[in-house]
Amino acid sequence: MNICVFLSAAELDERYTRPAREFAELLGKGGHTLVWGGSDVGLMKVVADGVQEAGGRLVGVSVGFLGAKARKDADEMVVARDLAERKALLLEKADAVVIMVGGTGTLDEATEILELKKHGHTDKPVVLLNTAGFYDGLKEQFLRMEAEGFLPVPLTDLVFFAEEAVGALAYLEESRGTQ
Numbered sequence: 054m055n056i057c058v059f060l061s062a063a064e065l066d067e068r069y070t071r072p073a074r075e076f077a078e079l080l081g082k083g084g085h086t087l088v089w090g091g092s093d094v095g096l097m098k099v100v101a102d103g104v105q106e107a108g109g110r111l112v113g114v115s116v117g118f119l120g121a122k123a124r125k126d127a128d129e130m131v132v133a134r135d136l137a138e139r140k141a142l143l144l145e146k147a148d149a150v151v152i153m154v155g156g157t158g159t160l161d162e163a164t165e166i167l168e169l170k171k172h173g174h175t176d177k178p179v180v181l182l183n184t185a186g187f188y189d190g191l192k193e194q195f196l197r198m199e200a201e202g203f204l205p206v207p208l209t210d211l212v213f214f215a216e217e218a219v220g221a222l223a224y225l226e227e228s229r230g231t232q
Contacts (some may be wrong), residue, residue: 054229055112056080057088057147059162061155062095062122069154071095072184074103076151078219081107083222086128088146091115091141093124096153112207116143140165149225150179152212154187170211171204178228179212180221188214 060073073096080087081104086173090097091113101124102113111127118141123130133139144150152163169175181188192214199208215221 054083054145054147054225055086055088056225057143057150057165058149058153059103059143059155060089060096060100060146060153061159061161062090062092063156064095065154068185069187070099072182072218073100076100076153076182076221077103077109078107079218079222080104081109083226084109086110086112088112088121088143090119090143091124091127091130092119092122094122096155098124100153110166112146114139114146136161141172144175144177147177148229149177151221151225152179152181152188154182154184167201167211171206178225181212181214182217182218182221183214 077100087101087104087109089101091096093101094116105111111124113124113127113129113130114133115123116136120132131142133142143168150166152159166175166179170179183189183192188196195208198204213224215224
């Protein structure tokens with residue numbers, strides 16, 4: 054399975070890197086391919102290293118202005134014209150999506166896939182990996198959106214919230230029938 058991971062390129066604390074590395078190792082050992090933003094820095098590097106060391110493939114989608122940070126030894130690297138094309142290519146190459154900790158770029162990518170699901174333009178499973186409670190506030194906001202009628206479909210049809218790496222991958226494999 055090609056699993057797109059949206060996540061930060063920032064250098065982060067062990068409470069975020071350890072679970073990300075754990076997910077990456079599970080992904081690689083499971084014979085899956087990481088589809089990611091292509092950067093070889095920060096949390097993106099941690100995940101790419103973990104997948105590669107565990108035997109998985111790396112498919113990166115970078116963007117011109119981040120070319121200097123792109124991973125040189127990825128199995129495949131595509132350079133998009135801009136961030137919009139990058140998001141489209143990431144989703145096109147993916148069978149499933151995992152949202153890890155990140156900033157505004159990660160949040161932008163997350164809302165894009167959730168909008169596509171909401172409108173029936175994709176059926177790819179989406180997992181929000183809530184490492185160290187990072188997305189507790191967002192989860193609460195989504196639940197409020199659902200309760201107050203802002204979501205035309207049940208929240209559970211849009212995204213699965215996982216607290217641990219093993220649960221995230223198990224959900225994806227079950228959703229895609231690869232278990």
